[in-house]
Amino acid sequence: MSNVYLDHAATTPLDPRVLEAMLPYLKENFGNPSSFHSVGKEVKDALDDARTRMATILHVRADELVFTSGGTESDNLAVLGFCRANRPSTALRSAQEVREHTPAQEVRGHIIVSAFEHHAVLEAAMHLEKKEGFEVTYLSPDHDGLISVDQVMSAIRPDTLLVSIMYANNEIGTIQPIAEIGNAIQKYRADATKVAVNSGFKATSVASGPIFHSDACQATGFLDVDVEKLHVDMMTFNGSKMYGPKGVGALYVRRGLKLQPLQFGGTQEKSLRPGTENVAGIIGMAKALELVQADREQESQRLTVLRDTLIAGIRERIPKVRLNGHTTRRLPNNVNISFMDIEGEAFILYLDAAGIYASTGSACTSTTLDPSHVILSLGLPYEVAHGSVRFSLGHSTTMKDIEYVLETIPPLVAKLRALSPVRVDPKYYE
């Protein structure tokens, strides 16, 4: 039976070279890095080494990395930790308002996120909105699944604390202009600083401009993660999407930023993330990052060919389909297609029976009954979201796999369509 795993955006298998790097720290080198004896010191050295190697790739300082339990925790720490620690206590005015002599406004603290962020960012922001009095602006992507620099900049207010826009979307793979947004935010902040110095107002009454966070979990295997070039202040990484272990992640936090920890009880990770470090996991993540980054251009080229073959093949063989997300400004491994008139979970089960493992934005596979918020944010109706299927390619994917998928799925779609009473409005796929 065929066995085609096309769910690499959910998680990737562990690279054997990563496992090899981890094994000593699961076996003989078991010490606690906080211990003052040589058993602990040995492990502390390995931990520091992993931190340094990861920092080198990301072009950051080693002490700017906080190790966490994964992407979700990193996102939560960035959003909750930063906003809670930096809530404005005084009235603020923007540089523009200083120039125009507008009186300072009483403010609540404002957050900007895209409407199709991962739930780890989205629900953290919603929590701050509902329970802690912050205000949140949700930026809708355009029909191609892209957020623009102008959109972000025109949403900024004097009390905007944080902008969080993901590097690449986890469902539709669209790549956001992170470097451009980061650059614009940096300029905004430089302008604010200049005005604050020259205005004669108390510097604290002039808005210093927002901090920029980006979730790079899906992007790490394919895109440039040089933080300096991207102009981000915080960035989320995850081990289990790049052939590293599960249960480990990192948050880059630019030096000087103040965050409130989410948990207490130790001084590890500069007290931002207390608790004995997941040593083997961190060492595995560092190794995984090195491997995917060394290989990323070659692997991206290879997968782009497979991705485009799959997209073109589906379009050619199956009527009434829609590619969700921009055709080229998307990750090399992401294909997200809505098959009209059928429901994703049923399709996933038919695919599963044929040995093809993919995922869907249908409500049926979520714990709520709502379908994918990502597909809905593109301005598409519920039935199109229910019929969306994500094929995410990876190291193991070959042209033979793509050919097998293309051979296998047309009759499955036809069969489910024969059972379906739904006929989606042609304007959504023509």
Added chain:
Amino acid sequence: MSYSQPPVTGKAGDVTTKDGGKSWFYTDVVKDHFFNPRNFMHEDANPDDYNAIGKVGSPACGDELRVWMKVDPASERVLDFRWKTFGCGSAIASTSMASVMVTENGGMTLTEARTIKPQHIMDRLGGLPARKFHCSVLCDKALRDAINDFYRRTDQVDKMVVEASRIIDPISKVTDHDIEEAVLEGATTIEAVQAKTKVGIGNPSVLPAVEELIRFYKEKYFG
């Protein structure tokens, strides 16, 4: 690349958990009806051959079900029962099973068919995952909708039945009578009924049931 995927256990065509255990995946009977659905409405079938139709759900809420029923006017037995379903595996399998249940052994009478509950369908399927039960077993409702349609078409409006007052939305505590009143006041779409009752706002899982009621009362009072 140097690594290969780990082998996956399980026979071809088998939807199963890797541990072979009893987690949320489906029973053999469910799988059989899902992969080999019975009695679905073929593309080339003529809807005029049927004398009752029923509908429940909408694609927006993730499940839509339509049924076509041929009822013998004299005996009121179900001679044929056809369906189409947009929905997940358990929605398709439960509809297929319901179509077997109403037509086997010479067909149920409409009185018998009306007593079918989701529980009965689930029992015949050998069980469904708990979280699938409420959202995906809708075919009993489509069946009752079709039964009412038969009585409406045959001018036996007194035999049309909708269950006595019951809470439709446990969050807004809206009952079927609230919806009946909203329809009588002229609200004939989900949005209009929601504007009057707040039913299903923040709890969209109840919307198929609301939609079914709106359609029922609309037909009952406005034909």
